[in-house]
Amino acid sequence: MQSSFNKAGVKEDVDISVDLGGLKLKNPVVVASGTFGYGLEYEDFLDISAIGAVIVKGTTLEPRSGNPSPRIAETPAGMLNAIGLENPGVDVFLKEYLPRLRDKGVTVIVNIAGNTVEEYARMAAKIEGNEGVAAIELNISCPNVKKGGLQFGTHPDTVKEVVEAVKKETSLPVLPKLSPNVTDVVEIAKAAQAGGADALSMINTLLGMAIDIKKKKPVLANIFGGLSGPAIKPVALRMIYQVYKEVDLPILGGGGIMSSEDAVEFILAGASAVSIGTGNFVNPRLALEVVEGIRNYLQEENIRSVRELTGMAVIK
Amino acid sequence: MQSSFNKAGVKEDVDISVDLGGLKLKNPVVVASGTFGYGLEYEDFLDISAIGAVIVKGTTLEPRSGNPSPRIAETPAGMLNAIGLENPGVDVFLKEYLPRLRDKGVTVIVNIAGNTVEEYARMAAKIEGNEGVAAIELNISCPNVKKGGLQFGTHPDTVKEVVEAVKKETSLPVLPKLSPNVTDVVEIAKAAQAGGADALSMINTLLGMAIDIKKKKPVLANIFGGLSGPAIKPVALRMIYQVYKEVDLPILGGGGIMSSEDAVEFILAGASAVSIGTGNFVNPRLALEVVEGIRNYLQEENIRSVRELTGMAVIK
Amino acid sequence: MPTLEKGLVILHNRLARDFYEIELVAPLIASSCKPGQFVHVKVGGTMDPLLRRPLSIYDVDKKLGSITLLYKVVGRGTELLTRVGVKENIDIMGPLGRGFSLADNQHVLLVGGGVGIAPLVYLARAAKEKGCQVTVLYGAEKRGELVAFERLRKLEVDLMVATRDGSAGHKGLVADLLHPKFLPPKIDFIYTCGPEPMMALVKKYAEENGIPGEVSLEEHMACGVGACLGCARKLKPDDEYYVKVCKDGPVFRMDEMVL
Amino acid sequence: MPTLEKGLVILHNRLARDFYEIELVAPLIASSCKPGQFVHVKVGGTMDPLLRRPLSIYDVDKKLGSITLLYKVVGRGTELLTRVGVKENIDIMGPLGRGFSLADNQHVLLVGGGVGIAPLVYLARAAKEKGCQVTVLYGAEKRGELVAFERLRKLEVDLMVATRDGSAGHKGLVADLLHPKFLPPKIDFIYTCGPEPMMALVKKYAEENGIPGEVSLEEHMACGVGACLGCARKLKPDDEYYVKVCKDGPVFRMDEMVL
Numbered sequence A, B: 001m002q003s004s005f006n007k008a009g010v011k012e013d014v015d016i017s018v019d020l021g022g023l024k025l026k027n028p029v030v031v032a033s034g035t036f037g038y039g040l041e042y043e044d045f046l047d048i049s050a051i052g053a054v055i056v057k058g059t060t061l062e063p064r065s066g067n068p069s070p071r072i073a074e075t076p077a078g079m080l081n082a083i084g085l086e087n088p089g090v091d092v093f094l095k096e097y098l099p100r101l102r103d104k105g106v107t108v109i110v111n112i113a114g115n116t117v118e119e120y121a122r123m124a125a126k127i128e129g130n131e132g133v134a135a136i137e138l139n140i141s142c143p144n145v146k147k148g149g150l151q152f153g154t155h156p157d158t159v160k161e162v163v164e165a166v167k168k169e170t171s172l173p174v175l176p177k178l179s180p181n182v183t184d185v186v187e188i189a190k191a192a193q194a195g196g197a198d199a200l201s202m203i204n205t206l207l208g209m210a211i212d213i214k215k216k217k218p219v220l221a222n223i224f225g226g227l228s229g230p231a232i233k234p235v236a237l238r239m240i241y242q243v244y245k246e247v248d249l250p251i252l253g254g255g256g257i258m259s260s261e262d263a264v265e266f267i268l269a270g271a272s273a274v275s276i277g278t279g280n281f282v283n284p285r286l287a288l289e290v291v292e293g294i295r296n297y298l299q300e301e302n303i304r305s306v307r308e309l310t311g312m313a314v315i316k
Numbered sequence C, D: 001m002p003t004l005e006k007g008l009v010i011l012h013n014r015l016a017r018d019f020y021e022i023e024l025v026a027p028l029i030a031s032s033c034k035p036g037q038f039v040h041v042k043v044g045g046t047m048d049p050l051l052r053r054p055l056s057i058y059d060v061d062k063k064l065g066s067i068t069l070l071y072k073v074v075g076r077g078t079e080l081l082t083r084v085g086v087k088e089n090i091d092i093m094g095p096l097g098r099g100f101s102l103a104d105n106q107h108v109l110l111v112g113g114g115v116g117i118a119p120l121v122y123l124a125r126a127a128k129e130k131g132c133q134v135t136v137l138y139g140a141e142k143r144g145e146l147v148a149f150e151r152l153r154k155l156e157v158d159l160m161v162a163t164r165d166g167s168a169g170h171k172g173l174v175a176d177l178l179h180p181k182f183l184p185p186k187i188d189f190i191y192t193c194g195p196e197p198m199m200a201l202v203k204k205y206a207e208e209n210g211i212p213g214e215v216s217l218e219e220h221m222a223c224g225v226g227a228c229l230g231c232a233r234k235l236k237p238d239d240e241y242y243v244k245v246c247k248d249g250p251v252f253r254m255d256e257m258v259l
């Protein structure tokens, strides 16, 4: 499986562009939805147009004010969040944020979350035709919103239905984002494929909670929240590995990536590109550092293109 | 919900004994299967008879030599293991280990894992009548063994079937140990109850993996392993909270407990007793320190019995 | 402009049992920060604890290009911070958030409790520089915890202290000092930072006396820059939307909120 | 008897770029340990890294009740260990494992590579005390990494060194020194610790010359006491069962294994 095109020691430039079912990225590192706002919040820290893509905060049909506070809690090597999809709604996003991002040359992926199949479809239709959107990520796995969230992502039938409905309304690549809170992620991935998904995004957060032993109640106002960060990395890698083996769709993989070494693990496990979420909070420049780190790894290993790395550790 | 029987400041002794569906424990802290050997390995470090109970290494009908190496890997705030149920078999356990534990006054819970429903039943029958066993824990969730493991614990029907079969053969309290690798843990818990479970043990490890980016292959020889330790604590708490709300069975709760504060979180979330696994590796005296810590917490909070604490943080 | 800097520790002192001050050379932050802003600090080098810790800018030496933080050890993160030695570097993001508003030549009253004094010291320095007349009410548990006393004294502000145990100044709450007999006749603006019950009393006093003011709030934070929406808070119970303490605050106008 | 001790650090030196020695007062461990045994060390105070790190006992001062460890920084755990200051405490479990067997008045040969020299230094001391004639072959990358040289010299063993870059002693592999012209005429027992390829050469030499011997192995460990079954290893490819390096080893007889 080892591929080395160069004489040892001679480093030449490597190709780090990727194509995920029609979603073309200049490099394989994106920032995950809900962890990078609209990108603009991080402009002081890095050139956001140099990131593979910015997946914007989960967008809904109507504006949402989100959950009460506390919304976050730190856990060992991780954090819980129950933001509750606070966002100004798809119309405001398209009018206010998208033009600014487009002007800055940012590759934008819109993450959408609906309460019904129709809502997903309507949002996709609204997004269609707006210049500057590179792909749609379907949040069918957000564990925080009662009526949407968990249900969609945990049943193969509804996953297929949502993807189909969205595909009908858009010419953009569609990436359903899979929930890890399922018995059989491969089954869900296959349903997404059957619905016409162009690529898969995985994983969203694990459903978790924390308890305040002084107050004797849950820490989060919402009781449950999504667990993210390095704590979940082993679970994310396992699910990506399983899906890569069984399903023939490109994978945008993430969950706990904190370094380029972590990112390489994901690519070796089967991801074509990686997403960075919680890591942005710890190091706002992480996305671009990971791009550099992947480039260096390829050079050191004498691998010409990041695309060759995908799935290299998978034992077929 | 606050209960204080004492005038503030006056500390009196608290009751920390518990009863989990017939399994009577002098204190609510047990050590988890596979993390404490047969207890004897830790005798140099603490009085193992003072622990609520020792759940011995997963026992199978026939001896098993386990998985190839590497079997373990460290992850952020956690570890992966793929031991593969190495053990000398139930007969050797009953003949060689049980008498020694009984002589030392250790409260023993036997953890059994079978490849078929019949194997579970046969082991239960063999254990029945042997003095010194306080309960049987059913490992229906071990993710490492191909033919047993995952399947049993992830389908309500098989869970019910296994529990029923075991209950027929034994008069001992039976605690199925639930897998967290499921979409709906409450459904599984209900199936266990329908099968006649006396209490529930939760949670076993999350299925995960790690990749060696130098070798470009999975770190564990078995590819996948079980994730344990503090990383999984939020998931464990959430599942216990969910099951406590919906299912009327006592819960032996654990997953990432590293301190008495952690243990109290589990009890507040609905556990009647707690189990300590990976924490033993970090601090071999942890189990008894947690007993002391729970006692102190009860005194500080003026709560007379640990039984009152169970589920106190659950918002019904 | 907010940035990421490796702050070189040039001073790290224990001031009282759980109180420390740490001075870092961080020229970009020092040159652009304002009173009331904070820095987001990475503590320890591992993934536990994972998130940064927000700490107010306590003092600034613009010439040296250094900032000083005052912190109280309350948990694992702050405990780890105590281990950092002089000459080591700390990874800090800042300056973050919206600081205090401050006009020239005003009579200002600053009311701080406990470690809430931190942003008020830097504010006092800036106010003096702007020709303000500055009165500071400073409360703590006991004499030994009046850790900012010397620094405030050197700033030559009018300083009154209260301690719970009476070991220095007024015995009782710092809010007890909110009384005409202790205060200058004219106050244009009130600033406060400390425990919320204390700030509520200060706000009440300000309102009763028709004085505008600002408070500095705390919420648990992840990003610190308005991206994660984690530090949400409703300023008034009936508000439809949540402000983000990290970006819309941490400083808020007293009249836009209920405490 | 294995126990848990808070070892008080009384010395912590950097010996070379990534090599450190640390001396801890741990009287219970010091009084009961044997060469070849190890301690299981908690590094850092947080949950990442989570597991203890196994380190061989490098030297012991039974009078002082102290043990010394020699370690090489290879990852996060050992990196964190470098931060521990003198007068701080480290949480250690030990002595663990089965050490070397050692008879009186023998001619023994010790072959160590890199940080694998650690258990052999303590072994050399014990062998000298038992009246053995001790020859040590010690290999390293370069002169600067021969960090145990002084300690061995003071033990007055017959010492030969090899470095990869030739900056001290023989240029090449330490196993190159396994040649009659370098060795004493009679060797009763060979001990080795270091990289597995090196140990394989030592084992081969021992077998070819009919000399019994022992090797010290490494496996990743969780419990360190035989409870988790994590450190499993098949001594021979066809063995049905796995030994546990922490409890059955880390020292194994050369003739019971294939390297």
Ligand SMILES: Cc1cc2nc3c(=O)[nH]c(=O)nc-3n(C[C@H](O)[C@H](O)[C@H](O)COP(=O)(O)OP(=O)(O)OC[C@H]3O[C@@H](n4cnc5c(N)ncnc54)[C@H](O)[C@@H]3O)c2cc1C
Pocket: A074, C038, C049, C051, C052, C053, C054, C055, C056, C057, C058, C070, C071, C072, C073, C074, C075, C076, C077, C078, C079, C115, C118, C119, C217, C218, C219, C220, C221, C250
């Ligand atoms: C804008 C702002 C400015 C602050 N300025 C100062 C200051 O100058 N000096 C000072 O001593 N403290 C200050 N604090 C509080 C300080 O951030 C917390 O005490 C600190 O984060 C506690 O971390 P820990 O790991 O020691 O505690 P832990 O309780 O172990 O922390 C667990 C988690 O809770 C968070 N957390 C705990 N308490 C608070 C709190 N009060 N506010 C926000 N997050 C919290 C931590 O950041 C961490 O994510 C400020 C907080 C904010 C929001």
Ligand SMILES: Cc1cc2nc3c(=O)[nH]c(=O)nc-3n(C[C@H](O)[C@H](O)[C@H](O)COP(=O)(O)OP(=O)(O)OC[C@H]3O[C@@H](n4cnc5c(N)ncnc54)[C@H](O)[C@@H]3O)c2cc1C
Pocket: B074, D038, D049, D051, D052, D053, D054, D055, D056, D057, D070, D071, D072, D073, D074, D075, D076, D077, D078, D079, D115, D118, D119, D217, D218, D219, D220, D221, D250
């Ligand atoms: C019985 C025994 C005695 C040892 N004696 C010494 C000694 O005296 N001096 C010394 O420098 N090193 C010794 N080692 C190796 C030492 O344990 C590792 O170098 C160390 O654990 C690495 O930890 P890390 O966090 O720096 O590295 P990381 O690679 O970050 O560690 C990650 C995980 O892998 C484990 N690990 C990594 N390398 C090894 C290894 N070679 N052996 C076992 N586990 C490993 C760690 O314990 C940890 O769980 C010994 C190992 C064993 C088994």
Ligand SMILES: Cc1cc2nc3c(=O)[nH]c(=O)nc-3n(C[C@H](O)[C@H](O)[C@H](O)COP(=O)(O)O)c2cc1C
Pocket: A032, A033, A034, A035, A057, A058, A059, A081, A083, A085, A111, A139, A142, A177, A203, A204, A205, A226, A227, A228, A229, A230, A232, A254, A255, A256, A257, A275, A276, A277, A278, A279, C222, C228, C229, C230
């Ligand atoms: C504060 C926060 C908010 C999030 N919001 C969203 C969201 O709106 N939509 C979504 O699909 N995922 C959301 N996520 C999940 C992340 O996009 C990501 O899938 C997850 O955090 C795992 O990656 P990480 O471990 O790198 O953070 C959110 C995560 C966090 C921490």
Ligand SMILES: Cc1cc2nc3c(=O)[nH]c(=O)nc-3n(C[C@H](O)[C@H](O)[C@H](O)COP(=O)(O)O)c2cc1C
Pocket: B032, B033, B034, B035, B057, B058, B059, B081, B083, B085, B111, B138, B139, B142, B177, B203, B204, B205, B226, B227, B228, B229, B230, B232, B254, B255, B256, B257, B275, B276, B277, B278, B279, D228, D229, D230
């Ligand atoms: C090394 C190791 C071996 C284990 N072996 C078993 C086993 O044989 N049977 C079983 O039911 N659970 C086994 N477990 C799971 C633990 O009993 C426990 O449920 C799990 O580790 C979660 O708890 P913790 O986070 O406190 O470790 C094992 C866990 C570890 C780490």
Ligand code: FES
Pocket: C220, C221, C222, C223, C224, C225, C226, C227, C228, C229, C230, C231, C232, C244, C245, C246, C247
């Ligand atoms: S901390 Fe992220 S929005 Fe305030």
Ligand code: FES
Pocket: D220, D221, D222, D223, D224, D225, D226, D227, D228, D229, D230, D231, D232, D244, D245, D246, D247
């Ligand atoms: S490390 Fe647990 S058995 Fe050896």
